[in-house]
Amino acid sequence: MKSLLNIKSILASVIFLASVSSNAQNDIKIVHYPEQPLKEKTSNQYYLNFDFIIENNSKDTLRLTRLEVRAFDKNNVLVQQKFLDGNGTAPSINTIPQIQWNGIAKSILFNPFPEVNMMISKLEYTFTFNDNIEVKNIVTPKDYEQLKDFNLPLKTKLLVYDGHDLNSHHRRFNYEFTPIHQLGFTGNFMRYAYDFVVLNADNKQFVNKGENDSDWFGFGNDVLAVADGEIVAVETKQKDNKQFDIPALKDNPLALYGNYVVIKHNDNVCSMYGHLKNQSSAAFKIGDKIKKGQKIGFIGTSGSSFFPHLHFEVRNNINHDAEGIPSYFTNFNLILGSETKEIKKGTVNTGDIIQTK
Template sequence: MNFLKLIPFVMVATITITKPALGQSKIEITIKPKVTLIEVNENKQIVNFDFLVTNSSTDTILLDQLRVSVYDNKEYLLQRKFLDNNGTAPSILLLPKRIWEGNQEQLIFNPFSEFELVTPIHKLEYEWIFTNSKDEETKVTTVVYPERYNEKVALIFPLKGKILVYDAHDYNSHHRRFDYTFRPIKSFGIKSNFMRYAYDFVLLNSENKQFKNQGEENEDYFGFGATVYAVAEGTVIYASNKHQDNKKFDIQKLKDNPLELYGNCIAIQHKDNTISVYGHLMHNSLTVKVGDTIHTNQSIAKIGTSGSSFFPHLHFEMRNAITHDAEGLPSYFKNIFLVEGSHKRKLNSGCATTGNILQIK
């Protein structure tokens, strides 16, 4: 008897049944987004994508093991990593979702996302081992061919001064772990992770502090009201200036406009059609409007705390659209320096990570 019949999907998949299984069981694994990018920072290559795993059967299934094999362009095995159920504290438990009820889909963030700079990644082959309530085991293989992202428009940093990268888009970041299949999010029409490569930037004073007093008021933050600059030349395609700096937004408006999340916000389309987005801006601080032609390093607004914001900071991201199916894109800045105590050095990759303290002139 067949246990699982795999539905075709975007990349490549095979299935192996190791024990007799239930015929009505089906698993579909889809790579999200379709084009998988390699981002490169100072120390590593990062492959940031998701698996949409759908159990179309009526059976409950459990993920027991997930393994990745890395190959070069000659199909030579370079390395292999895995999560499994071995030991007293199994590594598979690092995945927060590993049980699928019948007719359920869940998003799995790629847990094997970081590789050494010298690794010539060509193909990533993932092997999934699922079991059902009868301990019937099924293997599914998915294959991904990631592409190195080549930025076509040079970007400058959108702020000046000393900056804390409060949150970037590493595996633990909330930008990275945006589950667009979560029912409340899905109900607004959002279909992808537009903030996949986003940043939250906070200005610091000379003592590397974010705020004075207790940080209870917007004005306590050293970055509140700081100037925001355009990262490259382009045309303004979205500008919202009406939200108060009260950390609130109307969530229902996301159905019509996903940028409502960011309160006061600017979107600039660049000559390669990529779009830079600047969010949580100060009420009435925008100096540009839709249709304006913008030049690199132009002052466009000030940092605020409008929209879904806990405290004054700049949310910045690159993406390919401003619609509900927008996908995030990497960003490399040509003018950033990493502060390490009393020393600083240029980040030649242009890619910052969570926790970095930067100096921008």
């Protein structure tokens, strides 16, 4: 009799836990954005740059204890499997900045598995919360084809000071962060952006301590259009003072860049050149036709700029819901110390030293 009671008790507990798990699953909403991420080709792999938006609609505390991804080819055959969990003295799950939701909350989780095999056509993510609640999310990325060839926007030796890898500040733009969201942003317009810094022959960025704009070798350098197109936005009146009006972003999402030029190349493909020098694009207006390689401004320090550099990005529009797009450049050299590698067409990465041929 006692044994039978124990069995009934265990069964009741299992049923209760299953009910709790099922209810908890219903209280967790996970979506990914963009809805169909683009596959950016880097070397011999693809790079997936997208975010998960995780929403806890319960009053319970949720903690992400494991995240697994299973990747499949077009025939639904497993190609790769990776995970983050709580194992070890420095658990890999802790590489995700925010893994706990205290009651009703919503936040971004940047995809922590950006590099994928080129054969992959579908990814299945399994989120495990509190060790026993599983929620799945299916991602079907698509290849990105750039219709026009792009030159680099500067014709000199460059350091890719910051690109859009997982650790880049461009990649980690949190549009769900309340102050940013309240300004109207609903996507990551700089998801595939670059900060280019000019180098001299000794690979130095500036003379003295770099305290003055004129100390930097790039300050005042020509900025060139990467391809033919039409100007759809331009600002040239901002001072080179590393400042911008944050509230102005609510009406103009491009105000972040101080002085800028945006060129539309074809439907939903615009190149954006930011932090340009005061009045350096004064000759241009919206509607002007631009030729590939045409000078459109000079490097400055306008807007949110710590030092003279060119912020370059490709995006699908100039509004608050803009999303970034990959960019591939043609005919440049990747400088590897005393060696040089010729690149016919490809991306560049944070830390690369490059030069247009």
